[in-house]
Amino acid sequence: MAISPVFFYLFAAVAILCSLMVVFKRNPVANAFSLVLVFFAFAGIYAMLDAHLIAALQVLVYAGAIMVLFVFVIMLLNADVPSFDLARSHAVVKVASITGCLVLLGLFIWAFKNTTFHAPIANFTPENVEAAGGNTRVVSELMFSDYILPFELTSVLLLGAIVGAVAMAKRKAGPNLPPGYRGKA
């Protein structure tokens, strides 16, 4: 693929560093903001890969809406206190998990390295897309023609999500204990 190696490796390094910070930093606010940086790096990579609409959406939706939601919730729950959760029980499980993840990573990289990609299957070459009016136009036109059904279903999904989230987060009268609960009230 004809993309700029320098920029790609730059964005990639930022993304990897910040995602490591997401996972291993103890302050949840630090985690949240590292994640925002990761999203920006990803947006950059999308732009390099000629997915302009996706890049824009990444920033708008992920970094702009979802992360804001996260930070709000962190604030609501006073969860910005650092949690020392890496040093408690199940140390063995944690080590085993990381080992497993590394093995999985090895498998993926080996798989990707040894696959042969065949020739392009469709005709959305960069020249054709440029000629048709740009990436955004092409994607939108496809969305409302070939992919209209998933589009409509997604709106239903969002409606359900809204209703569900509101119903769940609403304050209810009286004690809110689930049945069979044995922790502290």
Added chain:
Amino acid sequence: MLALIPLFPLLGFLINGCWYAFGQAPKGRTKASATVTGVIATLAIGAAFVVSLMMFLQLQGMPAEGRVVEQFLYHWMTIGSFNLDVTFRVDSLSTLFTLVITGVGTLIHLYSIGYMGHDETPGKFFAYLNLFCFAMLVLVLGGSLPLMFLGWEGVGLCSYLLIGYWYTDIEKAKAGKKAFIVNRVGDFGFLLGMFLIFTTFHTLDFAQLAHTVTALGPAISAGIGTITVICLLLFLGCMGKSAQIPLYVWLPDAMAGPTPVSALIHAATMVTSGIYLVSRLNFLYSLSPTALYVVAMVGAFTAFFAATIAIVQTDIKKILAYSTVSQLGYMFLACGVGAYSAGVFHVITHAFFKALMFLGAGSVIHGMHEEQDIMKMGGLKKYMPKTYWTFMMGWLAICGIPPFAGFFSKDEILWQAFHSDHGSIVLWGLGALTAVMTAFYMTRLFSLTFWGKERFDTHAKQQGHDDHHDSAHGHGGAVHESPMVMVLPLIILAVLSVVGGFMGFPHMSWIEHWLEPVIPVHEGAAASAGAEFGLMGLSIALAGAGIGVAITIYGNLATAERLKKRFPVLHRVLENKWYVDEIYDAVLVRPIQFLSESLWKGFDVAVIDRIVLGFGRVSVWSGQTVRVIQTGSIQIYAFMLLLGVVATVGYLIYGMV
């Protein structure tokens, strides 16, 4: 129509049985009356008697060679080359047995209506009696060995059910169990004999078997050994069913059952199945002198042995039981010397007088309010005249006094034992000695029961009896004669005991001629009339001597006591039945029980139960071990997912290498 003979008692069994099972057995229902159920049962067997009579008359009208009526019911099974049909066949031999079974059976059913009048479950009793008659009739009418075996087992079952009829008394239940188990030992021999017959002759049907054996002719001498084995194995079955040594031990214990049962099963019918089997297969037995010799010796020795025990018994039914074993020995002695028709003749006369005496004993027991010890009786002549006179007919018959029935049949046996090719003076000697003893102990029984002074206390009887006596009984406790429903069968049987012998009058024997198609007669060496009549006179004299000695000793009881003190050891041995039961217990029963218990504790409980329980424990243990992964923590579950994914992806990639 032939199938109606067993069918009527079967119907009686079903009617009474269903009535009992649904009407009385469920708790809280009313008890059926003995009269109604008894009448149903008696009518059933009476109808069978009428049909038997018709069959007999029909057979009489047929020529001698084809004197067979056959009725095919249905095809039972075919396995490979083995074909089995349910066919009933009546010929000269089986018609005699059928008449005896149904005729004497009807009289005993009638008697039972009175005897079992106060029983709790008369419906069950009459149902069992009818079932027994059905099985016995299948036994004698069966056209092939398996069908006969079906009846054989059926009578064994009914014997068990009826001996242990009052099963709440553990001793009576044990007696029933003993009868069944000892019979089974004999049945084992019967089965093996049947298998051997099939492999040798490839048929089990009686007619085909007779045909095959006679067709083989001289070629048969090659297989005499096999035939001897077959005969001996079948005789093992007869030893069990007809109470010969060593399998006779169940018959005295079987007296625990009600007296009509003893009369029907253990005197007149079931115990004669062995003689029927041997007579039916006489063509096989006649081919093997060894087998005949064994049969004769066992029969003679059993007759002698049982008579010695009967001399000192004090229970009236036990004396009659040992007497039956002894008389059965006589019948086998007859068959063993080749005189099968004499054996069958004795079966018939024995049925008459032994059933008569058992029913008479039942009448005595009933009148004495369940007392069975003859030492506690005496002088009953004036309290029970009808029982007395009828019993006397039976007594004279069994002692062999002419012209009563027993004389003709017993004398024929003794003559054949002396004169026949297979007979010998030893066999005759044992038979004659037994005849003396028979006369002796039967006279002892008769005189101690009916003559002399009364040795019972009528007031004590009255006292002890009113407590548990039914109010419907009515007479108050004194010794009394039995009602007409019980006396009428006695009278009929007494008449038969007097005149029944004439069917076998020597040299003019109707019965021998009648049985010729089934039991061919072969003339032995010409006998001098003198020898025959001389022996006849000798046997009458011996019988008279026995009677005389008994009357002398037991007329005055002090004489009997002195004799007992003179031979204490012999008396004790005889009284304890030669300790045979104790020997069996020590040698057979205890070791088997020990083996069973050790296998039970050592293998079943210790090994098998542990294995089975172990399966359960393994399941529980494995469940508890695997339970550990159910932590409830999502991250652990996610980790498990990761492991699964790594495994799957790794495997797939490995496949693509």
Added chain:
Amino acid sequence: MDQLTAQFTGQVEPWVVLSFSAVIFVIGLAGVLVRRNILVILMSIELMLNSVNLTFVTFSKQLHDMGGQLSVFFIITVAAAESAVGLGLIISMFRTLRSVDTDEIQLLRE
């Protein structure tokens, strides 16, 4: 100058991009398995979803098919809905447990 330019245009093998996305995925997976704070777990899930998005876009560029980018569109939407609902659940859980520690929510134990 040409060399400098060459640094800014050229080839990056597709497998490099894909394995980068695999690295992000695995980091997210490690986060799900290792951290106990539920908010961090949700953030790690977002990381994993993003790496998948990148894979789709890479293939879309490589195969010249727009289907990849449209899939990404829908994945972003669904991820948004799912985080909203998930955070609502966390708030609800916090009201009872007063904690966001996953070790506290083990009602499914045994």
